[in-house]
Amino acid sequence: MPEPTYIVLIKQVPDMDEVEFDYEEGRVDRSSAPLEPNPFDLNALEEAVKYKEELGGEVLAISMGPKQAESTLKDAIARGADEGILLHGREFAGSDTWATSLALAHAIETAGSCDIIFAGEKTVDGDTGQVGPEVAEYLDIPHVAFVSDVTKRGEKEIQVESETWGATYLKSMNLPGLITVTKDVNEPRLPSFKDKQRARKAEITTWGIDDISIDPDNLGVTGSPTRVANMEVPPPEERESLILREDPGNSVNQLLEKLDLGREN
Numbered sequence: 308m309p310e311p312t313y314i315v316l317i318k319q320v321p322d323m324d325e326v327e328f329d330y331e332e333g334r335v336d337r338s339s340a341p342l343e344p345n346p347f348d349l350n351a352l353e354e355a356v357k358y359k360e361e362l363g364g365e366v367l368a369i370s371m372g373p374k375q376a377e378s379t380l381k382d383a384i385a386r387g388a389d390e391g392i393l394l395h396g397r398e399f400a401g402s403d404t405w406a407t408s409l410a411l412a413h414a415i416e417t418a419g420s421c422d423i424i425f426a427g428e429k430t431v432d433g434d435t436g437q438v439g440p441e442v443a444e445y446l447d448i449p450h451v452a453f454v455s456d457v458t459k460r461g462e463k464e465i466q467v468e469s470e471t472w473g474a475t476y477l478k479s480m481n482l483p484g485l486i487t488v489t490k491d492v493n494e495p496r497l498p499s500f501k502d503k504q505r506a507r508k509a510e511i512t513t514w515g516i517d518d519i520s521i522d523p524d525n526l527g528v529t530g531s532p533t534r535v536a537n538m539e540v541p542p543p544e545e546r547e548s549l550i551l552r553e554d555p556g557n558s559v560n561q562l563l564e565k566l567d568l569g570r571e572n
């Protein structure tokens with residue numbers, strides 16, 4: 308029986324504390340800040356590595372992005388992935404979630420059979436949370452989103468807890484399938500110095516449009532139905548503050564009045 312294969316989708320994102328916005332183009336200026344793996348994707352990777360440790364198999368990390376995204380894939384190898392594939396080329400640039408998901412689905416099909424696909428619940432830059440479920444739809448496999456715990460790792464079935472609409476659902480899914488994970492699912496491991504050294508020497512495979520047999524008309528701006536009409540950063544919410552320094556009894560009464568909860572007598 309072939310060893311199971313786990314695929315992790317990892318996006319390289321800018322440090323959101325430092326990033327600037329291109330208001331004219333309506334997008335994040337990714338060149339304005341240091342780049343790092345999307346934090347939720349490290350949770351996805353950790354879950355794939357746990358699966359591998361329990362049931363054996365291989366973890367393949369896939370990213371679509373610029374050449375610099377190789378460093379994110381090397382980081383994934385340092386944290387337990389066996390291989391990294393970068394989807395790269397000018398045809399991919401300007402893709403919205405629809406085109407991104409299509410490209411990732413083509414890459415997964417090209418990689419061969421896969422038992423579970425792991426993705427983050429969302430990215431910290433695009434923040435749509437669409438790519439994971441869209442990839443599953445393109446591949447015509449089931450998915451569970453917002454997984455906060457994996458309660459059973461099986462070869463043919465996975466059982467998870469999923470946090471949706473303020474409730475926790477216990478779900479089981481036949482494999483192959485896709486899950487998107489939240490930050491609660493695990494604590495991503497830190498790579499050791501030795502792991503980092505090994506990963507630095509690892510070869511990252513680069514695939515272009517011909518490698519994944521995709522029509523370039525379905526990629527980039529041409530293949531993207533989304534149009535960003537406007538982009539605004541909401542002004543910080545202004546809040547009134549009050550420090551009550553009188554004796555506790557008076558302070559409580561003042562506070563209740565302010566909260567409009569004043570006692571009747």
Ligand SMILES: Cc1cc2nc3c(=O)[nH]c(=O)nc-3n(C[C@H](O)[C@H](O)[C@H](O)COP(=O)(O)OP(=O)(O)OC[C@H]3O[C@@H](n4cnc5c(N)ncnc54)[C@H](O)[C@@H]3O)c2cc1C
Nearest residue numbers: 316371401403404407426427429430433434435436437438
């Ligand atoms: C009109 C338009 C033009 C755009 N042009 C560009 C552009 O030129 N350059 C650019 O960088 N972005 C561009 N974007 C943003 C780009 O579409 C999104 O960043 C991308 O589709 C992923 O969406 P998201 O960040 O919301 O991911 P989410 O749906 O929030 O991500 C969920 C999960 O999917 C996986 N995932 C998402 N994206 C990737 C990826 N690229 N590789 C591997 N896994 C992934 C990760 O596991 C992630 O945690 C554009 C968007 C629009 C609407």
